[in-house]
Amino acid sequence: MIKINDLCFSWKNTPVINIDRLHIPVGQHLFIEGPSGSGKSTLLNLLAGVLAPQQGEISVLGQPLSELSGSQKDSFRADNIGFIFQQFNLIPYLSVIDNITLPCSFSKKRKTNALLRANGGDLKSEAIRLLNALGLDDNALFQRSVNELSVGQQQRVAAARAMLGSPEIIIADEPTSALDSEHRQAFIKTLFEECQKENITLIFVSHDKSLKHHFDHCINLQEINNVNTKESV
């Protein structure tokens, strides 16, 4: 459950976000669209507690973020939120498996969840299970350097990382923009399946209106944002 009330955020005195009210119920698959520069990424950073709003209240899973200290917000994020970026999601010097299990270094909760889900296996077997579920079943691939993976494969590894240890929320910031339409559909499909299974709230940002119909809820940031960012584009 995410609640946003009277949120105001400015980058160095330039207002970017001004949202009166936005409620996202648990398990909802939310699609956020909006033109470039409208503040979508900024909003996701606010939800994740990486940026703090100048005004207003954000509460995630019943926890007002403003009540948390900086490092508490980081731990909260590690425990509850999985992230997928547009591209370059992976740390180049870590193996595929290490990239996926990375959140477990920062969150005990996700580690415990992941081990529970592994049914007595270790983190690696859980990572491989997720990769298989996302359509990556070539075990030889896991030994390779992440730089040798294709962009589509990289995005699926990133998705596996976001899903490992069943966070409450997965935030995806244009995760499909680097994929061709065929891979895009497959990626969305597997992401949806996993989120449905674990009852994960999915917040998905994209320019691609063709993906809209997969989601049960859809908002245009420009419509709910009181700051008119059109002029600045």
Add this chain to the structure above:
Amino acid sequence: MAILQLALKSLWNRKLTFFITLFSIAISVTLLLGVQTLKNETKTSFMKSISGTDLIIGARGASSQLLLSSVFHIGNTVNTIKYDTYLTMNESPAVEWAVPISLGDSHKGYTVMATALNFFEHFSYANQQQLTTQQGKIIDDMFAVVIGADVAKKLNYKIGQRIVMTHGGGEIGGHDHDNIPYFVSAILAPSFTAIDQTLIISLEAMEAMHTDNHGHFGALPNEQTISSEAEHEGHEGHKAHEDKHESHEGHQSHDSHDDHKAHQDTHESHEEHQSHASHDDHKAHEDTHESHEGHQAHDSHDDHKAHEDTHESHEGHLAHASHDGHDDHKAHEDTHKSHEGHQSHDNHDDHKAHDKHQGHEHHDDHEAHEGHQAHDDHQDTAEQRVARLFKLKPQNINAVFVGLTSPQAVLGMQNYVNNFQDEPLTAIIPALALQALWQFFSVAEVALNIVTVFVVLVGLLGMLSIILMSLNERRREMAILRSVGAHPGHIFSLIIGEAAAVCFSGIVVGVMLLYVLLFVLQAPLAQHFGFYLDINMLSSNDLLILAVIQLCALTIAIIPGLLIYKTSLSDGMSIKF
């Protein structure tokens, strides 16, 4: 996965820059510690140059000059003191021993030091170590020379080899004392002091070279120097002789030896020869021989019943043929051998009363003597024979090394010497003078320290710039870490940890490199520079320096650490390029 493991993997991902930074720090650490080591070792070996000597007495002047000249054989040795002063000092009740030192000659660039035989007994260096020989024996012979280890090695001298000294510091034009050759009696073991580059001779020999006539005393009354053009006709028909004349083609002729029982020498000149020594009957027990040209020789013949003969010497020692008349000499059993271009060696079996030596033809070219090194018995030149008889004591010496009966006497003795009535003197306490002299080098020491500190600083700044440059390409890495829950503090410590790892491994490699260098350089340094490098564990001072370097690295890394801390806070998780 621990943040440390991440840091190490991240570092390994940037191996090339990592190793370059590591080695730049390692080299600067090696340089810094190497300079420290060299500095300490130089100081130690400097301080070890002399020990066990309580005072060094010399002419009045700067104590550093006296120390430099007497111990290190550096600088000119113009100032002298009277030999009598040495004798006076030696008699002083506070003085246990005193060794006179005289310098000023050289041999192929090496210092020639004249001293008394007790030098070897009393001189010590380092921790009361005495000089030891590695070959030969230190013998009490006026023309024996004891040579330092380096001299022997560089000039490839062997025991028994004949050498001549050069007046002055060996500069061009220095006069060769070639009429008084020395033979190498002993080679000293390396002491890593100035002695290694020194030839040690007797004071008497030094004085003999420095008489007005440069030791060209001439021949003894019954000896002649010999011409290479000499002919031997004169020997023919000496039927009464039982001489064995082994003359070789184109050789000099021989000295003839008289029957000294009669205490008479009769020298007859042969007409064929240009210059002669003619010796008349010694009935009057005094002959005065006119000199032909040039030098005069003063010989005293002990067995001539205290009669002195004065013989002329022969011009330039060249081209003389001196043939004694053998006719009058009965019962001779002389063996005359003369070798081409060489001295001749005579065995005078029946010269019982003679303590004199056989005559040599003296040649300017001493290289020609080399063929005769094998002779165990040193064959003196005529001049040497004379010099031996004179037993000249020097007028002046350069310094006196003094050992006192009790250490408490040092200051009193120093005071006594400094206020000596007969001539102005300076007495220095070697340990204190060495300390004082080392202070001269302290400026260089400070300069060296500053340079090495800057080298280390440059190494660390190199590390800083490489970390700073890596930050930009690592922003994505940082954003990903932030997205999975890393604190900005994690990111900060990632940078600090990286700097610490680079610097620490740099220090470790640097120290290893230092020891490798020390072990590799130890032998060549001792061999070629006479500098013995003692390899020790790192001193507490060294460890402190290393700790400071490590701390500096951490401090410097705060700069990129804070930068990335700030950007990871403001950029958030957005990955921008």
